Amino acid sequence: GAGVSQSPRYKVAKRGQDVALRCDPISGHVSLFWYQQALGQGPEFLTYFQNEAQLDKSGLPSDRFFAERPEGSVSTLKIQRTQQEDSAVYLCASTQVGGRRTDTQYFGPGTRLTVL
Amino acid sequence: ELKVEQNPLFLSMQEGKNYTIYCNYSTTSDRLYWYRQDPGKSLESLFVLLSNGAVKQEGRLMASLDTKARLSTLHITAAVHDLSATYFCAVDSIGNRDDKIIFGKGTRLHILP
Numbered sequence: 001g002a003g004v005s006q007s008p009r010y011k012v013a014k015r016g017q018d019v020a021l022r023c024d025p026i027s028g029h030v031s032l033f034w035y036q037q038a039l040g041q042g043p044e045f046l047t048y049f050q051n052e053a054q055l056d057k058s059g060l061p062s063d064r065f066f067a068e069r070p071e072g073s074v075s076t077l078k079i080q081r082t083q084q085e086d087s088a089v090y091l092c093a094s095t096q097v098g099g100r101r102t103d104t105q106y107f108g109p110g111t112r113l114t115v116l
Numbered sequence: 117e118l119k120v121e122q123n124p125l126f127l128s129m130q131e132g133k134n135y136t137i138y139c140n141y142s143t144t145s146d147r148l149y150w151y152r153q154d155p156g157k158s159l160e161s162l163f164v165l166l167s168n169g170a171v172k173q174e175g176r177l178m179a180s181l182d183t184k185a186r187l188s189t190l191h192i193t194a195a196v197h198d199l200s201a202t203y204f205c206a207v208d209s210i211g212n213r214d215d216k217i218i219f220g221k222g223t224r225l226h227i228l229p
Contacts, residue, residue, distance in 0.1 A: 045218075056216065058216070109158045
């Protein structure tokens with residue numbers, strides 16, 4: 001496709017359930033980022049991949065959060081034993097070149113996660 | 117720790133008026149981004165400012181960067197309703213302790229007809 005896609009667009013989970021959020025970056029894009037955006041706030045960095053390598057996971061809020069990009073394209077953000085405070089929009093972005101110091105990040109539409 | 121502050125956080129203005137959104141950041145950076153987000157939508161890149169004194173314009177929006185003052189502005193000229201959205205600035209903190217891109221809280225802009 002022409003842009004970054006994410007699925008599902010909406011996810012409702014009961015507290016304690018595991019969820020998996022998918023990101024399809026723009027074809028050929030080297031870098032991939034995950035952000036968490038709480039209601040009324042700016043996006044907060046979670047983790048960053050360059051190809052299949054996870055170079056920075058310092059923003060992941062707890063060890064319940066796990067991200068992977070095994071073949072350097074599609075990425076999955078997994079949240080285990082979801083809690084209500086995990087409710088947010090999870091945004092994925094990709095950039096053409098490696099490294100964070102790039103001109104433009106292309107964002108996907110996000111996955112809105114609601115934990116009941 | 118790099119902090120990014122935007123003001124105002126909320127702005128309601130009449131069509132045809134001019135206004136400026138401010139973005140202050142706390143530590144050295146030479147790369148600043150402006151994004152637009154419509155309700156329920158993702159972020160759209162507006163400007164990337166790469167050096168001190170950089171100025172970029174697109175339609176009724178103009179962004180500038182003063183790295184010495186650690187300040188960027190987004191100026192809106194003769195506002196129209198279609199510009200109603202939330203505007204975020206983000207700062208590249210590479211080389212600083214945080215080593216990531218930090219977003220401000222956003223400015224929610226509502227333009228009244």
